[in-house]
Amino acid sequence: MNAIEKIYEKARADKQRICIPECTNEIMMRAACKVSKEQIADVIFIGKPDEIQAVADTQGLNLSGIRIVDIEDAVYKEDVLDRYIATGKAILGRGSIAARMKQPIYMALVMEAAGDADCTIAGLDATTGTVIMAASSIIGMAEGIATASMFFAAEFKNFDGKENCFIAMSDGGVNVEPSPEQLAGIAIATCNTFQALKGDEARCAMLSFSTLGSGKGPSVDKVVRAKEIANELRPDLKIDGEFQVDAALRERVAKKKVQRESEVAGKANVLIFPNIEACNIGTKFIQMVSDCRVYGPILQGFRLPVCDCSRSDTEDILFNNIASTCVLASYEKQ
Numbered sequence: 385m386n387a388i389e390k391i392y393e394k395a396r397a398d399k400q401r402i403c404i405p406e407c408t409n410e411i412m413m414r415a416a417c418k419v420s421k422e423q424i425a426d427v428i429f430i431g432k433p434d435e436i437q438a439v440a441d442t443q444g445l446n447l448s449g450i451r452i453v454d455i456e457d458a459v460y461k462e463d464v465l466d467r468y469i470a471t472g473k474a475i476l477g478r479g480s481i482a483a484r485m486k487q488p489i490y491m492a493l494v495m496e497a498a499g500d501a502d503c504t505i506a507g508l509d510a511t512t513g514t515v516i517m518a519a520s521s522i523i524g525m526a527e528g529i530a531t532a533s534m535f536f537a538a539e540f541k542n543f544d545g546k547e548n549c550f551i552a553m554s555d556g557g558v559n560v561e562p563s564p565e566q567l568a569g570i571a572i573a574t575c576n577t578f579q580a581l582k583g584d585e586a587r588c589a590m591l592s593f594s595t596l597g598s599g600k601g602p603s604v605d606k607v608v609r610a611k612e613i614a615n616e617l618r619p620d621l622k623i624d625g626e627f628q629v630d631a632a633l634r635e636r637v638a639k640k641k642v643q644r645e646s647e648v649a650g651k652a653n654v655l656i657f658p659n660i661e662a663c664n665i666g667t668k669f670i671q672m673v674s675d676c677r678v679y680g681p682i683l684q685g686f687r688l689p690v691c692d693c694s695r696s697d698t699e700d701i702l703f704n705n706i707a708s709t710c711v712l713a714s715y716e717k718q
Contacts, residue, residue: 399424399425400714402504431453493518503688503691504691529573531566541675552577567614572618590627595626611626688713
């Protein structure tokens, strides 16, 4: 059983409620209906019921089993806003929140923050910046996490003699030049996401062009400091570095380059890149030259799960990302 099949199994075993504010997008609606039919999640559409039904009729889709929340239902909006404010975790003032709830994405996030849903997916119509701004102003960041980031993973049929090797990477989508504090948070968030989806312990390598001082410069200093901060915040996680990528992934190289004990060197399954340029180039190169199954990108780092999909995503990718987001929601509750 590969990783995505295990994710489906986990999602069905502990079904979560997922809000879908972009439900009138035909691709999103088809993916969501498949999710509902295959018992991956309890789906919640947010919008105008007549418009939602019209799209479903055009697509020949059956919406039975899917909850539809009317964006113009003033009574429910007031109730869910009251309960969100009562949590004591509201970031904006009541008036500002109420004004934003005219938009389905904000309505979805308030529902999630109030406990009426477990996770949210958006981004097929909205930009990543819009999704991050909405999540930041309603959900907020997880404790110890300074910034949102993107989780990406590749599952290789065979990598360096290891079958079905699953390697997670971040951040190639949000942070251009993260600070040490941000980089530490990215490492922690990626470990959490990896462990939720894969079920294995994360062994996280902080990447650089240098291995333990073999190179010098501000970028190396940043990675070293980020590793120290991550270790201070989460001593329970295996986070080590700075390592070159070969020292992180290949034990024979690690034995030569890493002249100390390490639970990560040569055995890493999570790779944290020093900036967006390195990660974006690296992940795209992997997809182009290797035979691998790709997971993500999945938005991470918020207090509650919020998934930002790509505007180019297919129905199958959306289906997989919804399943993955629901598994994250289940994991975070535990």
